[in-house]
Amino acid sequence: MEWEVVIGLEIHTQLATKSKIFSGASTTYGAEPNTQACAIDLGMPGVLPVLNKDVVNMAVCFGLAIDAEIAPYSVFARKNYFYPDLPKGYQISQFELPIVGLGHIFIEQEDGSKKRIGITRAHLEEDAGKSLHEDFHGKTGIDLNRAGTPLLEIVSEPDMRSTAEAVAYMKKIHSLVRYLGISDGNMQEGSFRCDANISLRPKGQEELGTRTELKNINSFRFIEKAINYEIERQMDILETGGVITQETRLYDANKNETRPMRSKEEANDYRYFPDPDLLPVEITDECKEKIRQSLPELPDAKQQRFVNEYQLSDSDANALTLNKETANYYETVTKKIKDPKLSANWILGEVSAYLNKENKSITTAPIQAEMLAGILQRIKDNTISGKIAKEVFDAMWKGEGNTADAIIDKKGLKQITDNSAIEGIVDTIITDNPNEVAAYQGGKKKLFGFFVGQVMKASKGKANPAQVNALLKQKLD
Amino acid sequence: MSLTEDDVKKIAYLSRLQITEQAIPEYVENLSSIFDLVDQMNAVDTSHVETMAHPLHMIQRLREDVVTESNQRDIFQRHAPETEAGLYLVPKVIE
Numbered sequence: 307m308e309w310e311v312v313i314g315l316e317i318h319t320q321l322a323t324k325s326k327i328f329s330g331a332s333t334t335y336g337a338e339p340n341t342q343a344c345a346i347d348l349g350m351p352g353v354l355p356v357l358n359k360d361v362v363n364m365a366v367c368f369g370l371a372i373d374a375e376i377a378p379y380s381v382f383a384r385k386n387y388f389y390p391d392l393p394k395g396y397q398i399s400q401f402e403l404p405i406v407g408l409g410h411i412f413i414e415q416e417d418g419s420k421k422r423i424g425i426t427r428a429h430l431e432e433d434a435g436k437s438l439h440e441d442f443h444g445k446t447g448i449d450l451n452r453a454g455t456p457l458l459e460i461v462s463e464p465d466m467r468s469t470a471e472a473v474a475y476m477k478k479i480h481s482l483v484r485y486l487g488i489s490d491g492n493m494q495e496g497s498f499r500c501d502a503n504i505s506l507r508p509k510g511q512e513e514l515g516t517r518t519e520l521k522n523i524n525s526f527r528f529i530e531k532a533i534n535y536e537i538e539r540q541m542d543i544l545e546t547g548g549v550i551t552q553e554t555r556l557y558d559a560n561k562n563e564t565r566p567m568r569s570k571e572e573a574n575d576y577r578y579f580p581d582p583d584l585l586p587v588e589i590t591d592e593c594k595e596k597i598r599q600s601l602p603e604l605p606d607a608k609q610q611r612f613v614n615e616y617q618l619s620d621s622d623a624n625a626l627t628l629n630k631e632t633a634n635y636y637e638t639v640t641k642k643i644k645d646p647k648l649s650a651n652w653i654l655g656e657v658s659a660y661l662n663k664e665n666k667s668i669t670t671a672p673i674q675a676e677m678l679a680g681i682l683q684r685i686k687d688n689t690i691s692g693k694i695a696k697e698v699f700d701a702m703w704k705g706e707g708n709t710a711d712a713i714i715d716k717k718g719l720k721q722i723t724d725n726s727a728i729e730g731i732v733d734t735i736i737t738d739n740p741n742e743v744a745a746y747q748g749g750k751k752k753l754f755g756f757f758v759g760q761v762m763k764a765s766k767g768k769a770n771p772a773q774v775n776a777l778l779k780q781k782l783d
Numbered sequence: 784m785s786l787t788e789d790d791v792k793k794i795a796y797l798s799r800l801q802i803t804e805q806a807i808p809e810y811v812e813n814l815s816s817i818f819d820l821v822d823q824m825n826a827v828d829t830s831h832v833e834t835m836a837h838p839l840h841m842i843q844r845l846r847e848d849v850v851t852e853s854n855q856r857d858i859f860q861r862h863a864p865e866t867e868a869g870l871y872l873v874p875k876v877i878e
Binding site: 323324325329330331338339340341342343344345348350356357358359360361362381386389390403437438439442444445446447448449450575580582584586587588 | 836837842844845847852855859860865868871872
């Protein structure tokens with residue numbers, strides 16, 4: 307039978323505030339355990355939460371960016387459950403009347419077309435603390451520094467039909483929150499993590515199949531592997547006539563498998579109710595407009611502008627605008643060298659290949675935009691060929707010099723454009739290879755490449771290729 | 784009685800309260816009377832009344848995003864039964 311995959315994602319993104327959502331404790335990552343957990347975060351008796359203004363603004367900012375309804379009136383609720391990293395016995399979250407209602411984004415599909423993915427809602431909540439299970443002689447250690455850190459939970463519609471779409475959606479949201487500056491999106495530090503709801507149904511069937519939920523996936527690579535594994539697992543069960551149990555599963559990256567979390571004795575019953583400690587939040591049109599005015603250029607708009615302004619293809623423009631840093635890098639280089647296509651080719655070619663190889667981000671690349679522009683400028687003014695430029699790039703990446711000119715000088719890579727010098731090399735090659743010359747002149751025209759290669763080799767790649775071609779043609783034909 | 788003994792057991796479990804078998808009938812009776820009161824209130828026609836999330840007709844005041852708290856871990860941890868390396872220690876919980 308042919309199965310259709312249905313995926314919905316819940317993304318938790320940590321908001322980039324200085325202080326917590328309901329207290330004035332710091333949110334800085336990596337502090338000594340419990341040094342950033344104040345009386346409010348600890349759930350001490352008699353304390354009251356006071357909502358952080360920036361948290362509200364950031365949520366509105368996100369809502370406007372996904373073209374969502376912003377609730378004029380929004381309510382916080384208590385989600386009740388017991389766990390030691392949740393000292394109050396409830397998490398302050400939103401249930402009815404979340405701050406951001408129905409919205410959508412577009413993802414780029416493999417064939418270049420765009421697909422609309424609905425976003426059901428996005429709501430604010432506080433994060434819990436961290437439990438450490440090792441090394442405490444059979445006990446669990448609790449660090450509450452993270453308790454009360456503001457989170458925006460973004461819930462998608464079950465609109466994705468493949469792993470590729472789910473990954474594209476996650477990347478798009480990641481890009482968006484970083485463009486907006488509302489989250490650092492740091493996945494290693496847990497600032498951006500995802501739960502995936504996955505089900506299969508026979509192709510053509512309207513009704514959704516039973517779903518499983520994969521919890522807490524914090525990398526693009528893992529989400530791909532986890533969803534693929536889960537699809538295979540469900541398909542095996544369904545193909546052999548089995549039924550899927552609705553459950554929460556964990557992805558184990560080491561074993562590349564998902565397995566059920568220990569099933570709770572009773573189904574969750576969070577008993578949500580409006581938090582009496584917090585009054586409803588009002589978002590006026592005036593406030594909304596002020597935030598709308600302050601929105602930066604968003605990925606889709608930037609991509610369109612790159613296509614119009616720099617005559618780039620949709621896919622190149624998309625790749626260059628996936629994150630703000632790459633887009634800025636591209637624009638800096640392009641403004642300097644005034645050759646949009648050349649800088650796009652180099653950034654999507656050499657630069658991203660080196661970044662991928664070393665698992666670096668463009669902000670920490672050893673070759674910054676001005677330095678790359680320096681190399682490309684020397685291609686444009688014929689000081690070096692494209693091939694030599696790669697050599698210069700490699701040397702610069704390895705820290706052998708800060709400017710293209712310094713490296714070209716030091717390594718003697720300057721292109722030979724002196725016609726008589728090139729002619730000398732050409733003559734030598736022709737004299738040294740009488741058999742090939744005879745064969746070429748006898749009709750084996752393919753040998754032309756051999757002569758070019760010999761000349762380039764003799765000049766250590768420095769002879770200007772156009773001049774080499776012209777001279778060889780002139781002398782051989 | 785609007786509540787059953789099983790309801791009471793479930794509520795006790797969700798609240799992590801340990802109650803004895805003998806005490807259950809009394810809880811059933813007391814909690815049921817609260818539910819009965821709610822039922823009585825539900826009988827009132829409120830279709831013309833707007834739902835409220837809070838009894839006060841006020842809007843949440845917001846706080847500027849500024850760090851105002853300093854590290855008071857030592858004071859807080861004085862009240863904890865057990866701590867180590869700055870962590871609060873609790874009986875092992877693992878999912």
